[in-house]
Amino acid sequence: MSGGRLRTPLAKIEGLGSAKAGTLHFWHQRMTAVALVPLSVWFVASALAYVGAEQGAVAAYFAEPVNGVLMFLFVVASTYHMSLGLQTIVEDYVHQEGRKIAALMLNRFAAWAIGAASLFALIRMVFAGR
């Protein structure tokens, strides 16, 4: 059992840490994808019916409990799915470590900002009629 020829590539990666979160990213991307299949069909139907409507009609539509809840779920699932997808693109194309960390951070900040702004507007419509 002498020596180098039996050494596996294990030594090259020891001490570099784990691959971080394992399959969590993959699994969350698939869960949000499955959820978005029916949600985006509902969203397109709603958008086609209401994008050109009066402001009051749009606000009243989203104030309906079922529509409010579905829109809430659509915003959460789509902004989360978006952040997971854009993260993959950053990890594929940005190799310089500092730039990569900045881009990954910016990606999550943007997703949270867009999601929070959309949900704030939605909640405002839901409570506007009370």
Next chain:
Amino acid sequence: MDEGPHSPTPQPRSSGQTRVRPLSPHLSIYRWPITMAASITHRATGIALSAGTLLLAWWLIAAATGPEAYAVFAAVARGLPGQIVLFGFLWSLAFHLLSGIRHLAWDVGYGFKVPAAKMTAALVYVGSLILAVSAFAVGLMVRGGLGT
């Protein structure tokens, strides 16, 4: 780019010499198979839909703010550039949805054979165009829809 798996880094050999190993041809050399085009279009439509979430946020914020703010949004949406963007959004969503279902089928083990992969890629292109055109047409017809 220079750290990718295909970069011509000299590989150490057991004898201690190094040489540049042959590489597989890169993107620009291949004639694009439809499966490759579908893969890249899936990613591109994902990026387009990410930009689309800004429009979604604008729509909701305008509707929550009041008639004046909504009038600005509605005027842009009714204009020709707005209609083009809306069609692009519809097609991107239709493509990403159908292509996403194709990916989910792969995840559970279906459709990996080359003829099947080619056929489903073509179906995603044709299906997404049909879906987008019919959704846009329905939007033009319904009262209060996309049209003026």
